Amino acid sequence: MQTKPRFRALDLTLIGMFAALMAIGANITSWAPFLQVAGVPLSMQPFFAILAGVLLGSRLGATSMVVYLLIGLAGAPVFAQFKAGIGVLVGSTGGFLLSYIIAAYLAGKIIEMKKDPTLPTFLIASFVGIALIYIIGTNYMFIAVNYWLEAPMSYVTAWKVMAFFGVKDVIFTIFGAFISPRIYRAVYSSPYFSNQQKSVVS
Template structure:
């Protein structure tokens, strides 16, 4: 039986993964210094935008890896989570589900793009972006509901959990559409750069 070789991550892909992990850290705290950009003590971040963009541009595998790296950096103690927080506390907190959801956000957005067989249209990017946004809100909001009611001892109805997120949806809808609109040209550049890297290595 022939062993199936696992796909290796190339240098350019490591660069992309690191770049999006860094962008997530920036997006998490870009509004933390402005109290008026907070809702119920939660800052309005650009993390969903960068998570969706990671999936659209890097694909399901690398997009999910970049979000996992971001989460692990925060768990290791670097203050990259929203509000410059770090460690396990933000994960088990009420909004910790959104940190976990970024992995699924990037993965499923990337999967939709990959179904286009290398020639995604603007419509494909738009659908992929909204699939990613759905995963972000579905996982994050449900986690928040269970966290508050089962281990944080803060009673919250399921409807109230979604009502809280209504404050954020307009911002995230706008950023999701923007991510889809700018992705086609960047995607072609990223793909072309990756092909050139492979060609140079082969030669």
């Protein structure tokens, strides 16, 4: 009989670690102000969101993104430019915050489809993740600025704006995919994860 595993101590640690990495990735321009395009900060969040999915799996990866989002909505200044609260979610970048959950989940699912995932699988999972982030985030931004933020922008312009960030994210996506297999095998060869996989089936 297959049962849904509970969160264990290490699971919670890994979830918290990636939630913290998301907060750091959101505010990296606070320490490097030159990493901005038209006043909009570049972010390492897509990199960490996808990494969470491919390394932790769909369940833990998506949960870490949910935890990060809830921390920010609760008032902790973990969003970009140290912002917090529901206002960020309904702002122009709110779609990206939501997309991280979906991207981490689906990237993790793709990895989980293979018993022993190889580099091509990590590349596919990573690019599916970054594609989802841009499709969801950019469309949300277009809707937000045109319908409730009263800052009209054409659909083409919205994608042109995001193209500046796309170059950076493609590079980091490839980098993440190349380093992930070694980290993945090191993590899942540990006794903790070996025993966890066995405990799923009783």
